[in-house]
Amino acid sequence: MKKDLTAVEAKYEAQKIAFGPMYFQSVIAMRDLGILQFISEHRKGVTTEKIVESLPVSEYAITLLLEAAEIIGVVDVEDGIVKISKTGFFLLKDEMTRVNMNFMNDVCYLGAKNMTQSFVKGKPEGLKVLGDWPTIYEGLSILPEPAKTSWFEFDHYYSDNAFPEALKIVFKKKPKMLFDIGGNTGKWSFACCDYNADVRIKILDLPVQLRVAKANAKARGLTDRIGFHAIDLLDPAQQIPQGADVIWMSQFLDCFSEEQIVQILENACHAASEGTTIFILEPFFDNQNYPAAHYSLVATSLYFTIMANGNSKMYRLEVMKKLASKAGLEVVETYPLIGDSYHTILECRKRASL
Incomplete structure (x- = not known):
């Protein structure tokens, strides 16, 4: 049963939706830059300084991504020590989550902005970012990478x-x-x-x-x-x-x-x-x-x-x-x-x- 939210709580939930695409891409960046994997390898936690020293990623990038990750519960930060959370673990290690994230990022993300027009026209208007077919099925065997791999996975x-x-x-x-x-x-x-x-x-x-x-x-x-x-x-x-x-x-x-x-x-x-x-x-x-x-x-x-x-x-x-x-x-x-x-x-x- 869903709990009744206060106005403050409901407004926060609304902001999660409003900024959802940004936070999604921040997790993709953390994963692809190796930041999430590096943190997961340090079970007792690791400092931001150690992450900056160890990875070929700027301090600016690491700082911003960690701030975003803490907000959405991907990492826990306490007394300057960064640890991967349970949510972060599933984002990094769970096969269902990996497959879903790649599918959303590689197949759906750029086309999603065309959702309204897709409903209006009854056609997959977002598909044009991948190729010129009436439906995706005509193009499955020739989808551009990485969309092809992510679709079939x-x-x-x-x-x-x-x-x-x-x-x-x-x-x-x-x-x-x-x-x-x-x-x-x-x-x-x-x-x-x-x-x-x-x-x-x-x-x-x-x-x-x-x-x-x-x-x-x-x-x-x-x-x-x-x-x-x-x-x-x-x-x-x-x-x-x-x-x-x-x-x-x-x-x-x-x-x-x-x-x-x-x-x-x-x-x-x-x-x-x-x-x-x-x-x-x-x-x-x-x-x-x-x-x-x-x-x-x-x-x-x-x-x-x-x-x-x-x-x-x-x-x-x-x-x-x-x-x-x-x-x-x-x-x-x-x-x-x-x-x-x-x-x-x-x-x-x-x-x-x-």
Whole structure:
């Protein structure tokens, strides 16, 4: 339950928002200049003078950054001794925080100023700072660095942790043919091949993405087990082929609006036979154990607005179930927060009446 703030407290919270971009960049600077790492190596603390003597950074820069870091709780300063705080430790050492910070800094930061226009136009107006594409998906394989690395690290961090438990669920009935919808670089398909020696895979994605997946499959010697099908699922004339035992969508549907999700799921429903299982894996923001995950996922929705496509978001669990039902699917099983991840799997089948 949120506490009632006094006027003074509320005004302070408002200033945190007003100056938030400055403090964010101050932490990036402290990390990239090695200041935060140096402080963390001195568990008993270190003086400002020692930091200045030891690093090729000016006293001016170190002084200002330490003042900012103390204000936001990244370091603790007492009697002239600087120590890294618990918050600072997570900023420096925690993988989730590292991935999120790089994603915000390298992919989203410069484009964020275009958020208002993105909402007004329904297009990712911030994407122009990275390239000239209608959505980020056409440009993923050719994003400039460091945005490309940070984007894929972000995407993989929020999917790879789910793979071990997801594989157990998907292969309960030993499917022979699996369609990986929006297969991206092919990581899920490769994990399936490692998990089950008999399964055959078909990756369905945009042509630009399939080029990367094909190269990766060739490098792993998997071209005899993995096929490829170029498709733009926003084009209603392009149909998902039939013949899958499993149709798999991992962190795919959050890339689309509700109307587009229904269109894609209807396409999958038409391609499915009575024996086809459709799996939807998503990190639903209202179905998380920790506030940090909820906070991060809601922020990710704003990335979709300014950088990705202008009309998608992270969804609530019940919203996705309703969209699946609207598309003619029945959710037969829900696997919440599988393994050590933020993800829920919806196991769906075509409704018998269809």
